[in-house]
Amino acid sequence: MKSIFGKGILVLLFISFYTSQLCAWSDGSNYFNPVKGKVICIDPGHGGTAATDSYRVGPTGEREEWINLRVALLLGELLDEAGAEVVLTRTTDTFIPLTERSKIALENKADLFISIHHNATADPKVNFPIIYFHGSAEENQASVALGKKVAEKLVGQLFKGKGPYSLVSDFTIFSQSGSSVLRGTYGIPGIIGEASFFTSPKEEKKLKQSEYNQKEAQAYFEAIAAYFATSEIPPIAEKNDPLEIVPFKVFQEAERMRPEAKAWKANFLKGKKLYKKGGKERLVEAFELLTLSVRSFPDSYVAKACHELRVEILKQQNQIDAVKMEEMRIQYFYP
Template sequence: MKLAPFYRSFLWILFLLSSFSGIAQQPIAPLAGKVICLDPGHGGTADTDQYRVGLAGEREEWINLRVGLVLKRLLEKAGATVLMTRESDLLVSLADRAEMAVANKADMFVSIHHNATADRSVNFPIVYFHGSAEENLAGVRLAKLIGDSFVASMFKGQSELSVVSDFAIFPNSGAGVLRGTYGIPAVVAEASFFSDPKEEKRLRRRSYNQKEAKAYFEAISAFFSHSADLPILEKKQPLTLTPFLVFQEAERMSPEAKNWHGNFMEGKKIVDDQSIELFDKALDLLTLSVKSFPDSPVAGVAHDYRARVLEALGKEADAEQERRRRRHFYPQW
């Protein structure tokens, strides 16, 4: 049956309107045209570095690179331009890594890492931003998105998460690659701990590397969809705080450092019980916990307790330092 000319025209107009409406409703790809610098951490040091290796022999720099290469493909498929600081097991200086992002006017810098500690039962994500949480708003938001994505994907929602300033672990100046890229939304992300034997086994699997890369991809997409306009202010606050010196690499693998959580719990109990006569001991325990594991999930709370103890001991200026350290280096949600 033939349709009347008027009816045919009416249907055609409806089709065009619905087509244009559909086009208008299509989301603009958040990654199209973005320049993203991926930095697979370390590399080229297998003969000289015996710290970044698991019990079964898997090296951190190998895992970092596998994840980075998968993430590169995902980002490019979504329309981003991806810069890689390395694409093989190559040693690249921290300064050169940061300079690549700055020279190419990158919209984001993501340094891909995996972690290790003396306590082999520890396994959770840590993501670092540079400087102060109250100044580097974009960095904090990117760190939280990536950390939450790790927890949801790699840990099935069952994990603690640390989002922490790099000044917590490098108290004099922060991490080199983040210091060198300040002004660009940037993070150093430690997705999990290869020092945990079960996690090391998972990290050797390509499918697990792909899962991690997808977690990064989803967080990066979410950042450019909703948070790309957050500011990064001039860095001032970290330089006003007295550096809190902490254990570095090999020191954090010592038996003393392994009891970071036990020391925290014992110190916390003394304060909670208001055992004033033991407050000097509590301060020592809480301080040792933070020095041993300054980026642990309880480190920020330990600084809160340290501030309470210092205030009770009549050291108000020191207590205020710790309250400010907590606020700037350990963001709360």
């Protein structure tokens, strides 16, 4: 890292302040620095696809991979100054295969894996953090704990401590096997962080600003430090592969830019209203709307509620096996 990053005054001042707040004196002469000596693998998502990828671009042309890299480099500076050993999967706007990113983390025996991303959807009003862990929440408890801290810090830094966030399994969007980089690094506490939506015009404008990128990097840094400062990090169990859950078909990436995807929240609210009114025909329509909402936005902050209402409707329809499957999805994928 020292050969890659400069030691800016802003970074030094921030580290000095934050470390003084975080560290506690242990014996009168030494203090506890939770990130010192930790190997942190930072993965700036995507890269090198501007000529071939028209999906990951904001309203005025800012590309996701550029934002991801800026934030990753700033986070790397913060961690380096705090004494962590930082490993980056890329340092320029170049294409790195997904399997190679996982390999880099494994070969460097990373203590933590953070893949930095930013999100897109058809609804330009949508803007909140989404954090993914791999597989089952019950098996991957360490990553769930990390994801919660990252989500809370992102809300604090970027959204003034207000608004929702989603913490979900990567099986919600890749129902067959989860995401490649998290699957490939399973066993290392790790998450994919989608800090905000570059498809929001206001957010895209902010994401172009170095000061805003710095705030996001600080959120990740604080979350990582808080994670390692905990008295006991939860375990990661050997995963059941594959999970015995029937895949729930959802829209994939560019499909989520389709017009019907814009109605994800309206469909949830209408479905919820119809469910409360009751009646056989209304329940059928409610179920269809709730299903469409989840398909359109399976990792939204209302997706869990959609699944929970689907369970109640299935119970009234006496569909016992379908109820069990839905309850498993909620238990494993929506902690």
